[in-house]
Amino acid sequence: MAKNIQSLERAAAMLRLLAGGERRLGLSDIASSLGLAKATAHGILRTLQHEGFVEQDPGSGRYQLGAELLRLGTTYLDVHELRARALVWTDDLARSSGEAVYLGVLHQHGVLIVHHVFRPDDSRQVLEVGAMQPLHSTALGKVLAATDPVAHAELVDAKREPFTARTVTELDEIERTLDLTRAQGYAVDNEETLEGVAAVAAPIYDRRRLAVGAVGITGAVERVCRDGELRPELIAAVRDTARSVSRDLGAKPF
Amino acid sequence: MAKNIQSLERAAAMLRLLAGGERRLGLSDIASSLGLAKATAHGILRTLQHEGFVEQDPGSGRYQLGAELLRLGTTYLDVHELRARALVWTDDLARSSGEAVYLGVLHQHGVLIVHHVFRPDDSRQVLEVGAMQPLHSTALGKVLAATDPVAHAELVDAKREPFTARTVTELDEIERTLDLTRAQGYAVDNEETLEGVAAVAAPIYDRRRLAVGAVGITGAVERVCRDGELRPELIAAVRDTARSVSRDLGAKPF
DNA sequence: GTGCTCCGTTCGACAATGCTAAACGCTATC
DNA sequence: GATAGCGTTTAGCATTGTCGAACGGAGCAC
Structure with a gap:
């Protein structure tokens, strides 16, 4: 079977991590939890944030799940x-x-x-x-x-x-x-x-x-x-x- | 500003396309709508499907939004x-x-x-x-x-x-x-x-x-x-x- | 029944992208 | 004031993602 796309798998893992116990996580925590370099994790988070899947708290710099997930989740239900x-x-x-x-x-x-x-x-x-x-x-x-x-x-x-x-x-x-x-x-x-x-x-x-x-x-x-x-x-x-x-x-x- | 990750942007565009009017879309429709090669679109869909963000109807082969979006969307609300x-x-x-x-x-x-x-x-x-x-x-x-x-x-x-x-x-x-x-x-x-x-x-x-x-x-x-x-x-x-x-x-x- | 079209899927070559080490500025703590 | 660790940025490079071509299969017209 063909391989899956690594950066998509990493992004999915990141979203699941953010859906875990802690409401918000710092970049360094996310990187170390997933065994990634900080710059790698940052690139993925920056893209997810741009697409609305992740939000960054302006005060603390930490990341959390974004509103686009609610919108798509609701659409999943609708259809x-x-x-x-x-x-x-x-x-x-x-x-x-x-x-x-x-x-x-x-x-x-x-x-x-x-x-x-x-x-x-x-x-x-x-x-x-x-x-x-x-x-x-x-x-x-x-x-x-x-x-x-x-x-x-x-x-x-x-x-x-x-x-x-x-x-x-x-x-x-x-x-x-x-x-x-x-x-x-x-x-x-x-x-x-x-x-x-x-x-x-x-x-x-x-x-x-x-x-x-x-x-x-x-x-x-x-x-x-x-x-x-x-x-x-x-x-x-x-x-x-x-x-x-x-x-x-x-x-x-x- | 640094560029975002192309395959993540494409995946997000795909999910939004699937959230549009039609409940399910074929691979060729998705590829042409987003201006991608079929093999490219297929690789992204295969990965999204593996992660639960997309589901494929076994009968028709068409793709629709997946249950993981509901789960993450609900978690977004919870937190x-x-x-x-x-x-x-x-x-x-x-x-x-x-x-x-x-x-x-x-x-x-x-x-x-x-x-x-x-x-x-x-x-x-x-x-x-x-x-x-x-x-x-x-x-x-x-x-x-x-x-x-x-x-x-x-x-x-x-x-x-x-x-x-x-x-x-x-x-x-x-x-x-x-x-x-x-x-x-x-x-x-x-x-x-x-x-x-x-x-x-x-x-x-x-x-x-x-x-x-x-x-x-x-x-x-x-x-x-x-x-x-x-x-x-x-x-x-x-x-x-x-x-x-x-x-x-x-x-x-x- | 046959031929055609278009579907989703797979493979391999290759170029572009994603990855990451290193460095940065900033903030909090001691 | 010094230090540690944060998130962010940059540039080089190796790996990965992209995609043309080909495949098998399904549906449709004749």
Whole structure:
């Protein structure tokens, strides 16, 4: 396979570094973190700044992510076919289930949330579009890993963090869970990612029957579970929504 | 001044092209649009795809914006200091005014919305974070142009489109409006951008008294105007919010 | 079914660019 | 006042990015 362009790879690494923990980084920190000469790092930053991908704080001279990323990220959402097709169905699912709805796709080592409908009540909620979720513990992640070989490989290679006492991290047990997900057509997260929170998700297919994403709901276990299991009517609603979106994407019903 | 890195400039141009009208573009279209050889464009796209900034549709071979842009764009928002400081105040403003609240910063030739609080009612609303607004007709834009010389230069250089019959496009008249904005500390958009919609915005300053953004409210003229003018209590509320955010950013009150 | 056009992709030669050591001016610290 | 380390700039050079040519494949017209 042909090589990639080195300066583009370095620029991408720089943007990811700036997206890490620290809000702003100095040029020397960036250079040393990436093993580059200061002049090299400076040339890349100067170009990224000119294009709006990076901004420099005039006072301290440090660099941070730039506004052009927000603009392009928003455009990514605007033209995202799966999301566009799912918009109506996910509003309906939030209304009928009374819970928060999420739409996720595989991105790098996890699930990227591309749509989020707030739980239809008056509580204060935070929009999670753009957030990443793990593959091994979340309902969305298990669905993607069960239906998409690339996602499966990412899950296998990843470090599986035990977020709660109920998080499954053993690969054998996870594989059995994925087999069950394939058989029953949905996955469940019963306090594996957050204590007190449960979720259910189902896969969305395109016209070639390839999995392209997953839709799910999330809520407090007191509301979404009964006798320690996800409420069947919620599972049915999520699967109905997934089928509807799949049909809109051209997938033939079996 | 030193030159920027050509391949990074080309990559940025490619991403902006993909963010334009068409959802997906073919390699040959991209190459000819940017005046590049196909092999050159292909090398850049291959690298952008590897880094997640671009995705290729397996069926048609065409290219579109990638998910990494959403992730980085969201991180830009998460670490944006102005937005972080403004979050609480803008929620209060939406409640007290009963209207939608926007927070904008200068980006390229316009106003980039970095925060948007929905009007506190049950109507269906679309999140506009990431959207661009023009400088010449919007309240946010006029505030930025009145307080930030860079924004002012962008407004002067830009093509001033008449969105409604009330849009002011003559530079002399706009300069008088900006003088008024500086004098009174706020700007108004009375059906200049959208018919039936009015807005008011005020500037936000940092600790060096530099304008770093603007906050405003937008609503139907029937609600936000009285006798053809913006309601004074709404103007006062917006200006109070702008002062509060400015103080949080370290600006001393005069 | 055949021929044609144009697609995205690959390869290798080469010239232009990106890389970087060194030096600079500036600021903060001691 | 001296020092350290910051971001920035310059010039030389080696490596990389560019691109012409060719390829296999898909779609379309006849």
